Every structure is written in structure tokens, then in C-alpha cells.
Amino acid sequence: MIIASKKPIEEIIQEVKDYKRLLILGCNECVTVCEAGGKKEVEVLASTLRMHFIKEGNEKKIEERTLERQCDHEYLEEIRGIVDNYDAILSLACGVGVQFTAEKYHSTPLLPGVNTCFLGANEQRGMWTERCQACGSCILARTGGICPISRCAKRVMNGPCGGSSKGKCEINKELDCAWQLIIDRLRDLGRLDDYEIVAPIKDWSTERAGGPRKVVREDVQV
Amino acid sequence: MRLKCPANFRIIRLPCTGKIDVIHILRAFEKGADGVYVVGCMEGDCHFKSGNFRARKRVEQAAKILDQIGVGGERVKMYNLSSGEGPLFAQYSIEMDNKIRELGPNPVKVALQAKKQAA
């Protein structure tokens, strides 16, 4: 899922302070699961901001709403009737949701309430780690199911590099060397022969390097 | 057991302190409470295993938020005691009452009252 983290309250206060009527808009998907922008976080942030601005003598109308998703037209349409009641929307969705909401409601200022971090997994309660950089051409079949693009600091395709030591990456002693993980897993799978195959030069045009991307599926279009 | 407690606090009963969320604490302040304290079972004695640990974390989160907006994180506190400790319950309520008197009223409430008077 997409992992986001909460923005510092000071930053949010700074962003919203000049708007009198504010809608805080949560999203029920990834940001709910990573506890950054779901209904609960919307409630807490709204209450915090209301109290702050009352205390400052700058009372605002701050209301709450959480949509099923902010990256789909149909759910975003649900707020069409109320958007004009607000001077700005503070969206707690990932960057995709914020932008899609902004595109739909062109004349309403949209502010991000979270920092969108990466595509990752919930490794343990309160800890999320990166697993994929959406390169657009997955090579996990060759690498024992471990992604060297997202998990190797240098994105080495035929690793490890010379900095791998005792299973850890040279950039940080806490960080597993992705290539050590790859080799260990290939060995456990009895597929070390795969490791001997030199990876071809990767086609990065499917990654961000090729510019903003698009997936078109005519088979599902109506 | 006839114990003296301050008369100015309201008890909100929960099935377990693990039920409490940050928003419940914040809402109390938004509605004008001067302080909130959560009384859970002894650590390690939670019937639901970790309810009181969760509560402690949430009390800490609420305290941090209240500090950030200048309401004051000291206005929330977590206590632990067993169900047989009535005298301690009374003592904690007195302790909290004293603490809040020291801190004065909730500034959010003060601001709202000032606004009402001006109107």
C-alpha cells in the first residue's frame, strides 16, 4: 500500500491559518491502514485545529469528511454539493488523492495534510518499510522475490556491491543488504543458478525516468 | 468505604481503558474540561491483555497534541490501580484536582467564554 506519515501540526497550522471555513478530507484506503489520514486521524486533527484557533481568537469552521477513496471520480463526486461551503480543503489522502481532488474542484485550494512516503508493507505495528518503487517492469521472478530496486540503496542489478558486510548495507548498519537477502533466499529455494545469470540492462523507460506514466486497458474500458 | 473525593469531576465508564481513543480525550477539552485522567487496571493485569498499555500510549499522544497547541499536556494523566484500591482512587482524584487548580482553567474554554461575553 501507499505509506504516508502525518505532517507536523505546526506546518498544518501555518498552511490553513488564513482560511475561515475548512474541510478536512480523509481517505478510507491506504492512509487509514497506515494511520495517517483515515477517519480517526481526521477527527483528531479537526479537534486539534479547532482548539488551537479558538485559543488564538481566530475561530474557524472546521468540518470533517472521509471518502472511500480520493483517487476515484465516483467517491470524489460525493462532496460536489458541499465544496462551496469551504474556503479550502485539507486532504489527508496520499499525494494522488490530493491532486485528484484538486483537479476535480479547480477553484478550491487543496492542501496536503500528510507526507506521502513510499509503497510499503506494515512490517510491525507502527512500522512500515519500503518494498516497491513501481518500476513498471517487475523483476522479482529473478531475484527471489526481493526487490533490489526498492531495497538496495544503489539499485544494483547484479549485486551485492563492495559495501555489503555481514549481511548489512554500507549506508546503514541497521539495514539489510538486499542482495544478501536475495542470495540467501535463492539458496534456500535451491535456485542459486539463477544468481549466476547476469541481469540484462534494465529498461528504465517504464520507470519514472520515462516521464509521467499511464496504463491504458482497452479490455476494461467501456 | 466512605471516601472524600472532589465533587467537580465526572466519571465516564469504559469496558476497558483500551477503549479510549485520543479523540475522546481531545473532545473533552474541546467541550471545556480542564483536565482528564484515565484510570486503568494495574499494568500486566489487563483482562484484555494490553488495553491499559494502549490507553497509556493514547494518553501520551493526547498530551503531546495538547502541548503542541498550548493547552498543556499536563492536563491529562494515566493512573493504574486495582479494583480494590478505593482509597487510592480517591487520592488520585484529589491529586488531579490540585494539579488542575494549579494549572488554571482550560485556555480553550477561557477563549470561548471571553468571546461569548464580548458578543
Ligand code: SF4
Ligand atoms: S522490481 Fe519494480 S515492480 Fe517489482 S517490486 Fe521492484 S520496483 Fe516494484
Ligand code: SF4
Ligand atoms: S550493500 Fe547491498 S543493499 Fe547496500 S548498496 Fe550494496 S548491494 Fe545494495
